[in-house]
Amino acid sequence: xxxxxxxxxxxxxxxxxxxxxxxxxxxxxxxxxxxxxxxxxxxxxxxxxxxxxxxxxxxxxxxxxxxxxxxxxxxxxxxxxxxxxxxxxxxxxxxxxxxxxxxxxxxxxxxxxxxxxxxxxxxxxxxxxxxxxxxxxxxxxxxxxxxxxxxxxxxxxxxxxxxx
Amino acid sequence: xxxxxxxxxxxxxxxxxxxxxxxxxxxxxxxxxxxxxxxxxxxxxxxxxxxxxxxxxxxxxxxxxxxxxxxxxxxxxxxxxxxxxxxxxxxxxxxxxxxxxxxxxxxxxxxxxxxxxxxxxxxxxxxxxxxxxxxxxxxxxxxxxxxxxxxxxxxxxxxxxxxxxxxxxxxxxxxxxxxxxxxxxxxxxxxxxxxxxxxxxxxxxxxxxxxxxxxxxxxxxxxxxxxxxxxxxxxxxxxxxxxxxxxxxxxxxxxxxxxxxxxxxxxxxxxxxxxxxxxx
Numbered sequence: 021x022x023x024x025x026x027x028x029x030x031x032x033x034x035x036x037x038x039x040x041x042x043x044x045x046x047x048x049x050x051x052x053x054x055x056x057x058x059x060x061x062x063x064x065x066x067x068x069x070x071x072x073x074x075x076x077x078x079x080x081x082x083x084x085x086x087x088x089x090x091x092x093x094x095x096x097x098x099x100x101x102x103x104x105x106x107x108x109x110x111x112x113x114x115x116x117x118x119x120x121x122x123x124x125x126x127x128x129x130x131x132x133x134x135x136x137x138x139x140x141x142x143x144x145x146x147x148x149x150x151x152x153x154x155x156x157x158x159x160x161x162x163x164x165x166x167x168x169x170x171x172x173x174x175x176x177x178x179x180x181x182x183x184x
Numbered sequence: 185x186x187x188x189x190x191x192x193x194x195x196x197x198x199x200x201x202x203x204x205x206x207x208x209x210x211x212x213x214x215x216x217x218x219x220x221x222x223x224x225x226x227x228x229x230x231x232x233x234x235x236x237x238x239x240x241x242x243x244x245x246x247x248x249x250x251x252x253x254x255x256x257x258x259x260x261x262x263x264x265x266x267x268x269x270x271x272x273x274x275x276x277x278x279x280x281x282x283x284x285x286x287x288x289x290x291x292x293x294x295x296x297x298x299x300x301x302x303x304x305x306x307x308x309x310x311x312x313x314x315x316x317x318x319x320x321x322x323x324x325x326x327x328x329x330x331x332x333x334x335x336x337x338x339x340x341x342x343x344x345x346x347x348x349x350x351x352x353x354x355x356x357x358x359x360x361x362x363x364x365x366x367x368x369x370x371x372x373x374x375x376x377x378x379x380x381x382x383x384x385x386x387x388x389x390x391x392x393x394x395x396x397x398x399x400x401x402x403x404x405x406x407x408x409x410x411x412x413x414x415x416x417x418x419x420x421x422x423x424x425x426x427x428x429x430x431x432x433x434x435x436x437x438x439x440x441x442x443x444x445x446x447x448x449x450x451x452x453x454x455x456x457x458x459x460x461x462x463x464x
Contacts, residue, residue, distance in 0.1 A: 021195065023243045030252040102297055107304065148248075148291050151257065151282055158245060158281065160346040161294035 027155055033144035034155075039131035043087060044069065045096065046105075047177045048112075050120030055080035061115060067108040067122075079174055088129055088169030093142035096165045097157045098125040098180050123177045128156050129169050142166050186213040187230040187457040192259070194219045194250040197237035197274065199404060206407040206447060207233070210454040210461065223254045231268040231453060232259055234275030236337075236402055246295065246340040247277025256282050263287075268321055268453055269396045273338055276388070276398035280343075285398040286359050287391030292350055295400070296342045299381030308337035310413040311364055311379050313387045313401060314371070318361035320390040322397045322452040325461060331369055332362075332445040333416040334401035341380040341400045343389060351384045362388035362399060367418070403446030410441045420445055 027034035046068055052058060059078045062068050069076045077087060088094060108122040130145065132138045146164050148154040157164040165180045167173060189212050193200050200216045207214040214233075217226060226232075240249035250256065256278065263269045263284055271279035279285050280293045298307055315323060315330040326332075345351050354360050364372040364385040371385045372378035378385050380400075388399035405411060409427040412420055427441045443451075451461040 021240065021249075023240070023249055026240070026249045026252050030254075099297055102299065105304075106302075148281070150290060151252065151260065155244060155248065155252070158248070158291065158294040158296075160292065161296035161342075161344050 023155075027145065031145060031152065031155060033141045033153070036133040036136040036141070037130060037145070038133055039092070039129070041129040043127040043129060044074075045125050045127045045177060046108075047123045047175050048120050049123075049175070049178065051118045052120060053116070061112070065108070065111055065115075067105070067111050082174040084174070086170060086172055088172065089131065090170060091131065091138065092169035093130045093132075093138050094167050094169040094172050095128040095130065095142055095146045095156050096125055096167070096176055096180055097128070098163045098177055100161055100163055103177055125177045125180075127172070139166070139168075186211055186459070188212075188228075189214045189231045189233060189453070190217040190226055190229040191215065191233045191235055192217055192219070192226070192255055193235070194239035194253065194255075194278075196239045196241055197235050199236035199272065199402065202407070203233055203235040203272070203404045206404045206450045207453075209407060209443075209447060210451045211459045212450070212454055212457070219253065219255060223258045226255055226258045227262065229262075229267075230457065232262065232270070234259070234269070234271040234278050235404070236273035236275060239274055239278065242340075245277075245281070246338075247274060247279075247281045250278045251281035260284060263391070263396050266393070266395055268456060270322060270449070270453070271398045272404065273341075273400055273402055276400050277340060279396065279398040280389070284396050285389045285391055286354055287393070287396060292347070293343060293345050293389065295340050296344050297340050298338070298342055298379070300375050300379070306337070306339040307379055308335065309376060309379055310335050310415055311372075311377060311401065312367055313362040314365035314369060316355075316358070316361050316363055318358040318390060318394065320361045320394040320397050321456045322449050323361045324452045324455055325448050326452070329369065331365060331367075332448070333406065333412060333420050334403060334446055335405050335413070336379050336401045338380070338400060341382065343382045343384075343386040343400075345383070351386060354389060355384050355386070357392065359390050359392060360384065360386045360388065361390055361397070362401070399449070403449040406444040406446030407450070408441035408444045408447075411444055
């Protein structure tokens with residue numbers, strides 16, 4: 021049973037939820053090379069994604085293409101105090117000699133039936149409040165942010181986390 | 185007739201068999217109860233265990249989806265009626281995500297990703313937990329200060345709360361009946377004795393009434409002395425060696441072995457129902 025099925029069956033705010041996709045979002049900060057070199061490094065590494073079951077897209081500017089479809093809402097969930105990925109940073113330094121900061125968080129892409137107030141429904145699904153309300157972010161350990169999926173900010177994790 | 189205990193098996197749970205064995209050893213009547221059955225059929229049981237594993241593949245967060253299941257509503261209702269509910273590892277995550285612990289209303293805790301120096305993710309090892317003052321029925325056979333060697337195996341086991349004072353308040357209220365400790369018995373503030381960075385070294389949280397317990401270590405994996413790691417010393421190590429008698433652990437007959445440190449948690453449940461608990 022998928023998270024989508026559970027959400028639709030158990031949460032009022034998800035009754036009109038049609039799609040629930042999970043993205044692993046990485047942000048790299050520091051002395052970075054050009055986009056082509058970044059792509060080559062990311063695709064070559066095992067620290068960022070598994071090419072046999074995942075796709076990876078590099079966004080170098082806020083205008084870069086997104087995975088999101090029109091009308092989707094994006095909910096970013098950041099582990100409070102735990103977004104940094106030291107192992108990936110060590111790999112990057114080993115490969116390039118450059119010290120950069122790698123952060124990771126989860127982004128959920130929510131697609132609702134037309135006519136639904138998608139932003140309001142996304143807000144209601146975002147933060148776990150009780151058995152019947154909220155799912156994606158447990159506020160006891162995580163922070164969140166919501167945006168129209170077509171307008172996912174860059175950077176985003178750094179604006180939500182505590183600036184580790 | 186022995187009290188009946190439902191072992192609630194959500195998809196992805198993988199510790200149901202050894203949990204059933206532990207319950208049977210202390211005289212209880214376990215039944216592995218799959219999630220596909222109607223929630224109403226769960227109500228007549230005398231007690232409940234949500235065992236370890238990876239319910240719903242840990243999607244969203246460990247325990248998050250199982251906490252939304254209709255069966256969990258039944259567990260909440262039965263816990264309010266006073267029925268004992270034990271959540272082990274993934275089961276503890278379910279109870280925390282459902283607000284069954286600490287049970288003050290709302291969702292007050294998270295079992296967040298492990299924090300370990302120089303590493304990340306899933307971590308398994310034997311640790312020591314110290315019994316704290318509490319009136320949790322599962323700990324009724326143990327004395328404050330007692331040390332138990334138990335195994336942990338999880339990626340999200342760090343008790344934390346949105347309110348920084350909440351866990352300290354739970355400690356003071358006697359709702360943290362087990363805390364990670366060093367082999368000498370002092371609270372474990374650092375890895376590896378505190379295996380996940382849990383705040384205030386909390387290894388288990390109960391509700392105020394003491395009938396619900398969420399415990400991250402696996403007592404069912406330490407139900408026999410012979411199951412203890414070779415790394416465990418002290419009196420429990422001696423009991424292990426005596427139990428094995430020089431025979432490799434794989435050849436030991438588990439059912440005939442002396443009780444291990446984890447069995448006392450299940451024996452506490454048996455005692456709650458008035459069963460004799462000699463040897464646990």
